[in-house]
Amino acid sequence: MTITAHISVLATPYIEALCTDEDGRYIDATFGRGGHTRLLLNQLSDKAEVLGLDRDPQAIEAGQTLMQEDQRFTIVYTDFAGIQQAVEAQGWSSVSGIGFDLGVSSPQLDQAERGFSFMQEGPLDMRMDFESGQPLSKKLESVSEKGLVKVIREYGGEKFAGRIARSILEALKEGKLNTTRDLENVCFHATPKKMRHGHTHPATRTFQALRIWVNDEMNQIDSAVETSMKLLKAGGRLAIISFHSGEDRRIRDLIEKQVHGCTCPREFPMCVCGFKPTMKWVQKKPVRATDEEVAQNPRSRSAMLRIAEKLDEPC
């Protein structure tokens, strides 16, 4: 098996967006193999500090190597629910920037035994943190057909979610669903014949949806964005790269709430809730990869970078 190096997407705009103080304290909440972290460290002074987080034990190992090379860096094994605790353990009360590059890394995808890829034979696992939680095989044992349709439709945007979910559960009952290749085969045959050979493989959206489900990625995003906005110091930046329109909408809406402030119904003549804006958009629309980057790294095609800044004082 070849494990490809992870190419960090939207590297220049992401690092430029995050880096507002060269002596500051920063969090890279999705360390991966540290591509973005290294670029960030290159922009910072000797006084700066960077905290890297990841829920994947293999990413933590890579982070420990970087820790030995660069004293400004610390790695912590946690998911997004543990961000606040990790920051407190560092003795920090606020940070100049927090960055997220969501989804899976190339090494995760390339290792068949992690179960993320339909291109290789592997177990039905898909956990980013393979030391906790339930693998896909276990989750499928207890999900209802209705529940599975919802997962595949909402997280995958899959038109044939109903047929695919039904086929998955049938194959499971018959003992014919044991590996990623079995799952790929089920998705392929559950897709109408004339739709099987398009630009995207018929299993792509279902695999994405199941991965999001196994790793509880939507709830993780809610917790990540809420905590990050609280941890930023005035002028500090939140930069988030996502690869899925559902995730991007969720991120946009969570930030927009803080940009808007007031929660009163539109028809109210004046504000009675008293909520003030705490954030502003650095750029209203998400930043996308250039044609040149997409040509070099096709994974960047769907990447969307949202950037927001903490206000000095609620206004």
Ligand SMILES: C[S@@+](CC[C@H](N)C(=O)[O-])C[C@H]1O[C@@H](n2cnc3c(N)ncnc32)[C@H](O)[C@@H]1O
């Ligand atoms: C796309 S990769 C990041 C790559 C990294 N920016 C780089 O340049 O090497 C995403 C990483 O975030 C981690 N991750 C995703 N969701 C997470 C979560 N909820 N909590 C902690 N880590 C998470 C994954 O395990 C993976 O290592």
